[in-house]
Amino acid sequence: MKLIIAIIQPGKLEAVKEALTKVEVFRLTVTDCQGFGRQKGQTDIYRGHEFSINLLRKVQLQIAVNEEFVAPTIDAIVEGGRSGESGEIGDGKIFVLPMDDCVRIRTGERGNEAI
Numbered sequence: 001m002k003l004i005i006a007i008i009q010p011g012k013l014e015a016v017k018e019a020l021t022k023v024e025v026f027r028l029t030v031t032d033c034q035g036f037g038r039q040k041g042q043t044d045i046y047r048g049h050e051f052s053i054n055l056l057r058k059v060q061l062q063i064a065v066n067e068e069f070v071a072p073t074i075d076a077i078v079e080g081g082r083s084g085e086s087g088e089i090g091d092g093k094i095f096v097l098p099m100d101d102c103v104r105i106r107t108g109e110r111g112n113e114a115i
C-alpha cells in the first residue's frame with residue numbers, strides 16, 4: 001500500500017480527477033494549501049504599490065492505493081496536471097510514501113481490503 005500526495009495547480013483539479021477516473025481511482029482527499037517552489041511566488045501591483053506574494057494557492061491530493069494502482073495513478077496525475085506538452089514550472093509535485101496500515105472505521109477492515 002502507498003499514500004500518494006500530489007500538489008497541483010487549482011485549475012488542474014478537474015482534469016486530474018477525470019484522468020484518475022479513467023484509471024479507476026475514485027477515492028481521494030482534496031485540501032486547499034499554499035506554497036512555493038522554484039517560481040518563488042510572484043510580484044503584483046495593488047493601488048500603485050508593488051508587493052510580493054510568496055505563497056501561491058495550490059491543491060493537495062491524498063490518494064491511498066494498492067501497489068498495482070501506483071503507476072497508473074501517478075501517470076493520471078501527470079497527464080491531468082501538466083501544462084501543455086512539456087509542462088511549466090509550478091505544475092506541481094507527486095510524493096509516494098509507504099503506508100503501513102489502513103483501517104475502515106465502519107467495518108474494522110484493515111490493509112488492502114480497507115482501501
